[in-house]
Amino acid sequence: MKILVLGAGVVGVASAWYLARAGHQVTVLDRQPAAGLETSFANGGQISVSHAEPWANPHAPLRALAWMRREDAPLLFRLRWDAALLDWSLCFLRECTARRTRDNIRHIVALALYSRRQLRELRAETSLVYDHLERGILHIYTDRREFAAAVKAAAVMRDFGCERQTVSVEECLAIEPALAPAAPLLVGGDYTASDESGDAHRFTQQLADRCAARGVVFRYGVAVDKLTAVAGRVEGVLAAGELYQADAYVAALGSYTPLLLRPLGLRLPVYPAKGYSATVPLGEDSVAPTVSLTDDGHKIVFSRLGQRLRIAGTAEFNGYNTELNAVRCAALMRRAEELFPNLRAAGEAEFWCGLRPATPSNVPLIGRSPIANLYLNTGHGTLGWTMACGSGAALADIVSGRLPEPNFRFL
Numbered sequence: 001m002k003i004l005v006l007g008a009g010v011v012g013v014a015s016a017w018y019l020a021r022a023g024h025q026v027t028v029l030d031r032q033p034a035a036g037l038e039t040s041f042a043n044g045g046q047i048s049v050s051h052a053e054p055w056a057n058p059h060a061p062l063r064a065l066a067w068m069r070r071e072d073a074p075l076l077f078r079l080r081w082d083a084a085l086l087d088w089s090l091c092f093l094r095e096c097t098a099r100r101t102r103d104n105i106r107h108i109v110a111l112a113l114y115s116r117r118q119l120r121e122l123r124a125e126t127s128l129v130y131d132h133l134e135r136g137i138l139h140i141y142t143d144r145r146e147f148a149a150a151v152k153a154a155a156v157m158r159d160f161g162c163e164r165q166t167v168s169v170e171e172c173l174a175i176e177p178a179l180a181p182a183a184p185l186l187v188g189g190d191y192t193a194s195d196e197s198g199d200a201h202r203f204t205q206q207l208a209d210r211c212a213a214r215g216v217v218f219r220y221g222v223a224v225d226k227l228t229a230v231a232g233r234v235e236g237v238l239a240a241g242e243l244y245q246a247d248a249y250v251a252a253l254g255s256y257t258p259l260l261l262r263p264l265g266l267r268l269p270v271y272p273a274k275g276y277s278a279t280v281p282l283g284e285d286s287v288a289p290t291v292s293l294t295d296d297g298h299k300i301v302f303s304r305l306g307q308r309l310r311i312a313g314t315a316e317f318n319g320y321n322t323e324l325n326a327v328r329c330a331a332l333m334r335r336a337e338e339l340f341p342n343l344r345a346a347g348e349a350e351f352w353c354g355l356r357p358a359t360p361s362n363v364p365l366i367g368r369s370p371i372a373n374l375y376l377n378t379g380h381g382t383l384g385w386t387m388a389c390g391s392g393a394a395l396a397d398i399v400s401g402r403l404p405e406p407n408f409r410f411l
Helices: 010-021 060-067 083-094 098-126 144-159 169-175 177-185 200-213 254-264 326-339 381-399
Strands: 002-006 025-030 075-077 137-141 165-167 188-192 217-220 224-230 233-239 242-244 248-251 271-281 292-295 300-305 308-317 350-358 365-368 374-378
Touching: 002 010, 010 025, 010 200, 010 248, 010 374, 010 381, 025 200, 060 075, 083 271, 098 144, 098 200, 098 381, 137 144, 137 169, 144 165, 144 188, 165 169, 169 177, 169 188, 177 326, 200 217, 200 381, 224 254, 248 254, 248 381, 254 271, 254 350, 254 374, 271 326, 271 381, 300 326, 308 326, 350 381, 365 381, 374 381
Parallel strands: 002 025, 002 248, 025 217, 075 308, 137 292, 248 374
Antiparallel strands: 137 188, 165 188, 224 233, 233 242, 271 308, 271 350, 292 300, 300 308, 365 374
């Protein structure tokens, strides 16, 4: 078939790759001048099956209330009139039961495990180079109650196939010696040796090059204005004053997907969760981690990307605002200095923020929409990089009329 993919982030480009490999003729539209320049540009860099516990869990409502007045809170809901955020928040509260949390973890782990395997096969096939490390991901805790809750969550993940093992403070330091100065702060951790890290932006651009070599056509600098639908089918896409037509269409525009599809009567439970990052250049004498870390209490991750350290995380629900907040940027650096006082950066940190497309359950929307020839691949939240290859491969199966492999809640 002739297929039009809307969006050239990591999820859209992965979709294009697997669709082209399945034999389809693929064109990708994106408003940016190259691939991977929005949410995929400077994210946390983790391939983290171990990060499968959704934001919506039994502990979340009270934490969110406690953080409401803190400008640097790990999870910040801006008090403003926003009907979409209100609807999303009500759905989020419904997902906070223990039963729903466990079910959502099951689906997230299933897709993430499949995706990590697809990534490894893709890397072997294409020899992509993107500062990737296969040293696992270590979750660290500085609060005993949060650590106790994490021990239970890790047990659930092991039930579903994610080997997230609880470790002592001493084991944390053995896994990542750069944490030694922060030892008095730590109470324990979880370690998943099979998780990975890498630069999603470099990956996306290199995969886009491989796609182009397979015949995928990329139209950059083309903003998608609207979809036209007749009798339950998409007839075409208006973009930059031009009409693009295909047999099937894939909406992979991240947080902007709901805005595009709302005129067609589709109301997607996806809302932008604004995340921040700092990229710190490292010198020869820098004492920085090489194992990717997740500081669960502060919702911050650390990933080594060659001679750079990516510090990323937090979530701010503030509509489609993409302005950098100095307080939240400073919070990233302050936490990095607490954990790594000998970091000794080789230059100024580069700050960035992006809008992560979050569903209330953190389970993404992948598969056929109610409109016959329109497919969705969005709503991955903080796990877009983790789930990109699996989402793209599964979507290519669905579009091609095959049953996708993972036991996941596809549309």
